Amino acid sequence: MTQRAGFKASFVRECRFMARSPWDLALLTWIPLLLCGVIAWQLSGGVVRDLPVLLIVQDDSAISRDLAIRIEAAPGLTLAGQVSDLATAERLVRSHKAHAALLVPRETAERALMGQAPVILYFNASYPAAAATIQREVAAVVDAANMRLAAEQTAAIAPQGSVRPAPVRAVTVMAWNAPGSQEFQLVSLLHPALLHLIFMLAVVSAFGRELRDRSIGDWAPDLAALAGKAAPYLAVFMGWALLAILWLAGVRGWHFAGSPIVLLAGYAAMYLAYLGVSLLFVGATRTLSQSLSMTGLFAGASFAFAGAIFPLEQASAFARVWGNALPYTHFARLLARTWIAQGHGMALVGPLLAMLGIALVTAGPGAVLYLRAARDPGSWGRR
Amino acid sequence: MWAAFRGLFAAIAADRAAALLLFVSPVIYAGFYPSAYTDEVVTRAPVVLVDLDRTAASRNLIVRVDAVQQAEIVASLPSAGEAELWMADGRAVAALIVPAGFGEEIARGNPGTVLLTGHGAYLLRASSALGGIGAALGQTGRDAAREQARAAGPPAPPALSLVARPLFNTREGYGAAVFPGVAFVIIHQSLLLGLTLLAGTARERMGADVHITGSQLAGIALAAGVIGLLDVGWFVGLVFWWHDYPRAAAPLADVAIAAILFVAATVAAALALASMFRTRERPLQLVLPISLPLFFLGGLSWPSEATPPVLAALARLFPTSPGLELMVGLNQMGGSLTDYWPAALNLAVLALVFGIIATRRWVPRLDR
Numbered sequence: 001m002t003q004r005a006g007f008k009a010s011f012v013r014e015c016r017f018m019a020r021s022p023w024d025l026a027l028l029t030w031i032p033l034l035l036c037g038v039i040a041w042q043l044s045g046g047v048v049r050d051l052p053v054l055l056i057v058q059d060d061s062a063i064s065r066d067l068a069i070r071i072e073a074a075p076g077l078t079l080a081g082q083v084s085d086l087a088t089a090e091r092l093v094r095s096h097k098a099h100a101a102l103l104v105p106r107e108t109a110e111r112a113l114m115g116q117a118p119v120i121l122y123f124n125a126s127y128p129a130a131a132a133t134i135q136r137e138v139a140a141v142v143d144a145a146n147m148r149l150a151a152e153q154t155a156a157i158a159p160q161g162s163v164r165p166a167p168v169r170a171v172t173v174m175a176w177n178a179p180g181s182q183e184f185q186l187v188s189l190l191h192p193a194l195l196h197l198i199f200m201l202a203v204v205s206a207f208g209r210e211l212r213d214r215s216i217g218d219w220a221p222d223l224a225a226l227a228g229k230a231a232p233y234l235a236v237f238m239g240w241a242l243l244a245i246l247w248l249a250g251v252r253g254w255h256f257a258g259s260p261i262v263l264l265a266g267y268a269a270m271y272l273a274y275l276g277v278s279l280l281f282v283g284a285t286r287t288l289s290q291s292l293s294m295t296g297l298f299a300g301a302s303f304a305f306a307g308a309i310f311p312l313e314q315a316s317a318f319a320r321v322w323g324n325a326l327p328y329t330h331f332a333r334l335l336a337r338t339w340i341a342q343g344h345g346m347a348l349v350g351p352l353l354a355m356l357g358i359a360l361v362t363a364g365p366g367a368v369l370y371l372r373a374a375r376d377p378g379s380w381g382r383r
Numbered sequence: 384m385w386a387a388f389r390g391l392f393a394a395i396a397a398d399r400a401a402a403l404l405l406f407v408s409p410v411i412y413a414g415f416y417p418s419a420y421t422d423e424v425v426t427r428a429p430v431v432l433v434d435l436d437r438t439a440a441s442r443n444l445i446v447r448v449d450a451v452q453q454a455e456i457v458a459s460l461p462s463a464g465e466a467e468l469w470m471a472d473g474r475a476v477a478a479l480i481v482p483a484g485f486g487e488e489i490a491r492g493n494p495g496t497v498l499l500t501g502h503g504a505y506l507l508r509a510s511s512a513l514g515g516i517g518a519a520l521g522q523t524g525r526d527a528a529r530e531q532a533r534a535a536g537p538p539a540p541p542a543l544s545l546v547a548r549p550l551f552n553t554r555e556g557y558g559a560a561v562f563p564g565v566a567f568v569i570i571h572q573s574l575l576l577g578l579t580l581l582a583g584t585a586r587e588r589m590g591a592d593v594h595i596t597g598s599q600l601a602g603i604a605l606a607a608g609v610i611g612l613l614d615v616g617w618f619v620g621l622v623f624w625w626h627d628y629p630r631a632a633a634p635l636a637d638v639a640i641a642a643i644l645f646v647a648a649t650v651a652a653a654l655a656l657a658s659m660f661r662t663r664e665r666p667l668q669l670v671l672p673i674s675l676p677l678f679f680l681g682g683l684s685w686p687s688e689a690t691p692p693v694l695a696a697l698a699r700l701f702p703t704s705p706g707l708e709l710m711v712g713l714n715q716m717g718g719s720l721t722d723y724w725p726a727a728l729n730l731a732v733l734a735l736v737f738g739i740i741a742t743r744r745w746v747p748r749l750d751r
Contacts, residue, residue: 041691091718094718094722112543125550126715127560133686142543145543177503193675297408308505318418345472
């Protein structure tokens with residue numbers, strides 16, 4: 001059999017198997033759709049809105065009434081109610097009736113005339129996503145209240161000319177993601193995080209299954225046959241990659257700053273790298289269940305180690321080494337540089353080469369070990 | 384019942400993959416996962432600087448910014464376009480641009496404006512760095528105010544000043560905020576995978592219609608429950624303590640009852656799901672990829688207020704969503720079980736419903 005015929009025969013054989021095995025087919029079809037769909041649906045709000053905040057009113061004055069109205073009006077916040085002490089507020093925060101409480105202490109109205117009257121925001125730091133939004137929004141609320149107070153109140157009693165804006169003003173913008181949308185940041189990363197894990201589970205299953213079911217004897221693979229078996233998975237998951245991009249960039253309308261072609265090349269390089277690791281796991285253990293467990297460890301925690309949300313440079317030495325060994329880490333870098341922003345030259349080539357490097361380093365020995373197992377009937381049928 | 388109780392441990396001991404999932408993985412993950420978060424807060428995020436003003440005021444500002452712990456100036460560039468290139472290539476997460484005329488405006492008594500640009504792909508790092516720089520700008524502002532005061536008299540301070548104080552997770556570390564939730568997803572997945580793998584193996588060997596008696600099922604559930612509670616004890620008692628994460632904020636008895644509810648719901652769900660599998664390896668293929676969505680549905684990294692209500696309601700069908708709420712609540716936020724009664728009730732109902740499903744699937748009608 002020529003190489004080309006061998007490739008084609010394995011390709012057709014794999015597709016026929018899929019057609020007969022609905023659960024194996026599920027890993028290529030409705031499972032990626034369901035899991036990516038749940039993530040897309042959950043974050044489709046984009047920007048967090050209407051987080052409940054309490055007002056602890058110890059100073060019943062125009063200032064606290066003004067703050068109450070402003071909290072209610074802020075897009076990210078909603079007023080969950082007014083209470084009189086911190087203990088009640090804490091209880092309400094525990095029972096998820098509110099995420100934070102803004103304390104307006106006694107005599108705030110009097111102190112405000114002298115300036116710098118403290119108002120204290122207690123926020124639930126156990127829920128960081130909500131806490132970040134609340135801190136930003138409440139700071140804006142207090143700023144707005146200050147502007148009004150400066151105009152109406154302070155100006156009346158302060159020496160002329162002393163009421164003026166702060167001497168240094170900062171204009172803050174988020175480049176390429178103007179609303180600071182977590183949907184854009186998280187979904188663009190979570191979809192490939194799910195896809196590479198499901199891809200690797202499917203490929204490990206495909207190669208491991210042949211050894212487990214002793215069907216590898218009939219199949220008698222060579223390199224071309226290995227490629228033919230992997231090809232349907234690569235094709236299907238490239239399709240999911242394209243859909244994931246179309247969802248965010250097309251349906252949700254997030255701007256594509258760089259080149260979709262480069263990003264798709266990144267997806268292909270990432271899948272090839274995980275294909276190499278899959279072959280290595282199956283070839284080394286010759287046991288499907290163990291290979292799947294190792295897949296869980298290797299590809300299941302990528303999101304934490306990729307340094308996309310939390311900086312990898314600051315993590316432990318182990319985490320830095322581990323993170324850089326994961327193809328997904330390099331993919332996440334490429335994604336930031338060609339989707340969200342438009343990077344150039346080595347900034348794009350570097351991550352691509354890293355992923356192809358991992359593919360080469362793992363697929364070589366992986367294929368050797370797997371083909372050796374294919375010729376050793378004693379190692380078949382392990383569970 | 385006790386024979387089945389011992390039988391589960393014997394089966395795990397005899398099956399390397401099951402032992403790996405149920406006993407070894409909670410130990411591995413306890414060391415492995417938090418290592419990604421060792422530093423807890425963002426420090427020295429790379430920032431580039433463009434000083435188009437080049438006056439004493441701008442230099443003064445830069446000296447202050449350079450001392451900020453959250454940011455490190457990695458380059459001083461000639462133009463804003465250059466700064467954008469640096470960020471696009473991933474070499475910096477934020478840029479500080481001081482426009483020409485900044486110092487002159489301040490000397491005249493007008494506000495001097497600087498431009499802070501964060502990288503939209505690195506929201507956490509960029510906002511931490513910019514937050515630190517913002518604080519440094521406040522310092523510079525006070526210096527500038529003194530300068531201005533010579534001409535115009537001292538400025539009136541703002542009427543209100545906002546003080547932000549974290550409740551509960553007072554270190555505000557990202558590991559301390561994420562891992563105490565992740566730990567319960569790990570326990571959930573370890574039990575779910577381990578038990579479904581064992582059940583799949585048993586049904587494969589003994590036929591799909593393998594049945595057990597009610598007391599045998601109870602024995603297996605009890606043994607799995609003991610493993611789950613040991614997992615909870617391991618994470619809450621030792622791992623959180625070792626990493627100095629917030630813990631043990633609520634009375635021990637309340638934490639224990641909550642742990643029992645979470646483990647009961649998880650074991651019941653695992654046994655119910657286990658009755659569906661007929662191949663040993665199938666659960667690994669299908670259950671592994673749900674960890675990430677389960678964690679996000681737990682509400683720590685994405686507030687449940689911002690989750691579509693239908694999805695938030697569906698999330699209550701998994702033990703992880705109420706489990707995270709209850710365990711993170713009691714461990715970090717303190718209070719007592721009564722503060723979290725909806726989550727506790729949710730878990731009890733799940734334990735009951737999944738328990739009934741598991742019984743109907745595993746125990747033939749005569750033996751119930």
